[in-house]
Amino acid sequence: MVDQSAENPSERRKFLRSAGLAGLGTVGAVAMLRSGSEVAEAAPNDGTVLNFALNLEYLEAQFYSHAVHGHGIDSSLTDGKGDHGKVIGGHQVPFQTKRIRQYAEEIAGDELHHVKFLRKALGGAKVAQPTLDLKSSFTAAAQAAGVIKKGQSFDPFANEDNFLLGAYIFEDVGVTAYKGAAPLISNKTYLSAAAGILAVEAYHAATIRTSLYERELYMPARKISAARDSLDGKTDDDKGIHWSGGSNITPTTGHAIAYGRTPGAVLNVVYLNPGKASKGGFFPHGVNGDVNTSASH
Secondary structure (H helix, E strand, O other): OHHHHOOOOHHHHHHHHHOOOOOOOOOOOEEEEEOOEEEEEOOOOHHHHHHHHHHHHHHHHHHHHHHHHOOOOOHHHOOOEOOOOOEEOOOOOOOOOHHHHHHHHHHHHHHHHHHHHHHHHHHHHOEOOOOEEOOHHHHHHHHHHOOOOOOOOOOOOOOHHHHHHHHHHHHHHHHHHHHHHHHHOOOHHHHHHHHHHHHHHHHHHHHHHHHHHHOOOHHHHHHHHHHHHHHOOOOOOOOOOEEOOEEOOOOEOOOOOEOOOOHHHHHHHHOOOOOOOOOEOOEOOOOOOOOOOOOOO
């Protein structure tokens, strides 16, 4: 498993970066000309893709753990290759509604298991948890979306509404991230597991979207959706929770298929940057692993 999940060789990394593809998650083989002959260069391998996903799972697991328990996940689950970072911000949410608290507890448990599963699958090739910002990043995201005004702050742990809006930022991105990464996974066992995680993330997203809809938080959710759309490119691949006078719990294409984002587009959102970047937003020092650069639009 470790051998199969190991990171790409240095030459492949060098090629992907020089070709501007390190953060784009290009599907299939990349053709290049070398000495007059065409050579197929493989896309990022399974280990690279799983490590990219692990960075995102660290973020979700820490967010929900702080919300439910008032502290992060055990430090024994955060070591690995790359820079080992800390968690900035985060505290327990003063839940008032039993149903919302139970949702949060269940999701927290799922995200913890995702971290454990990916770390076990990657073995010695797993990346460490990078530095995560659960404080100023939310304020920056909320200001950019127009949910709050300049000079105001947004604490996703302050109350249930804020918690649901903060979770909304993550869950929709998680679904699109696994959908976009699926074509890059060649090992059928890993692909099956990734499909399973995708399904769980979709359940989570639907739960959060339904909860927001029931509370009629249509406008802030729409603003967050529009902000994500402005970060990940020109296409309209993000939908709010309210549409044509009714609910929009499952945002899909016209064929009722879930949207996907390339790893590069995912990083545009979590870095809070529409351009090419290697750090920012929720990952102030960047993510660990070979896929670490956002796309350039």
